[in-house]
Amino acid sequence: MTKKSDNKRPRASTARRGRFRASIVALVMVAAAAVIFLIISLLHYEPANQPNAIANGNNQSTRDARAQQVSYEVVSSYPHDPTSFTQGLVWHDGTLYESTGLKGESKLRRLEFPSGRVLKEINLASEFFGEGLALVDGRLIQLTWQSHKGFVYDLNTFRQLQEFAYDTEGWGLTYDGKNLILSDGSSDLFYLDPQTFKPIRKLAVTMNGKPISELNELEFIDGEIWANVWQTDLIVRINPSTGRVASFLNLKGILAPSDKTGREDVLNGIAYDAERKRIFVTGKLWPRIFEIRVTK
Numbered sequence: 001m002t003k004k005s006d007n008k009r010p011r012a013s014t015a016r017r018g019r020f021r022a023s024i025v026a027l028v029m030v031a032a033a034a035v036i037f038l039i040i041s042l043l044h045y046e047p048a049n050q051p052n053a054i055a056n057g058n059n060q061s062t063r064d065a066r067a068q069q070v071s072y073e074v075v076s077s078y079p080h081d082p083t084s085f086t087q088g089l090v091w092h093d094g095t096l097y098e099s100t101g102l103k104g105e106s107k108l109r110r111l112e113f114p115s116g117r118v119l120k121e122i123n124l125a126s127e128f129f130g131e132g133l134a135l136v137d138g139r140l141i142q143l144t145w146q147s148h149k150g151f152v153y154d155l156n157t158f159r160q161l162q163e164f165a166y167d168t169e170g171w172g173l174t175y176d177g178k179n180l181i182l183s184d185g186s187s188d189l190f191y192l193d194p195q196t197f198k199p200i201r202k203l204a205v206t207m208n209g210k211p212i213s214e215l216n217e218l219e220f221i222d223g224e225i226w227a228n229v230w231q232t233d234l235i236v237r238i239n240p241s242t243g244r245v246a247s248f249l250n251l252k253g254i255l256a257p258s259d260k261t262g263r264e265d266v267l268n269g270i271a272y273d274a275e276r277k278r279i280f281v282t283g284k285l286w287p288r289i290f291e292i293r294v295t296k
Ligand SMILES: [Ca+2]
Pocket: 088, 089, 090, 133, 173, 174, 217, 218, 219, 269, 270, 271
């Protein structure tokens, strides 16, 4: 009996342990189901007033807002006067026009293409440091750096037709077919009336969501403003409506070691042959002008 009782106790205890285990298993299963339900709910969670389409759209625009580097190839290169401190470059009707800087050395030049031979030039008064250059209806417009004074010349004779004043420093200049666009070394571009030179509007330029300053030589190319960024090998391509840099070129290494004279200054100078869609770039005191093509 004792033995039986002894035998029963263990049997009763085993049954209780079995029920206990079943309860634990059930509890664990319920908890697991709750956790799985919670995870699934979290995966499908959408904040109020922010449907997936908008959330995804925001992510997309953030990605798209980053400026993309585009690649280029050198189509050809041509001689460039290595004493020319290039500040402005313009293509017109088979020749290049160049504005050069440094006080006492500043010039306006017409260059034969492709030889680079100087066909015509005038010297600026020694107090002026030549800067950006643009062509508007048979008139060349030239900026000076810190004199707040610009000059207007007849395209053919280089006869000075007019002077004009502006408030900012003068760095780069281009013409979009309607207005002049001026850079002053900041991250802003200034639109000017090409007849009165009165300011029309200011365009704040940003790259990857931040202002990009030191904008220098300019060229209007197929609806975009291309700009050298001073002391870099970059040319940024600016959307004139938004001021956003959508893409950029990095021209590091374009001047081969064998072409270097040891006196070169920074990359500066962009000209566009709209008829044949050719882009020319050079630098201050560079011995070559490069014709480049975007390959991307
Ligand atoms: Ca230019």
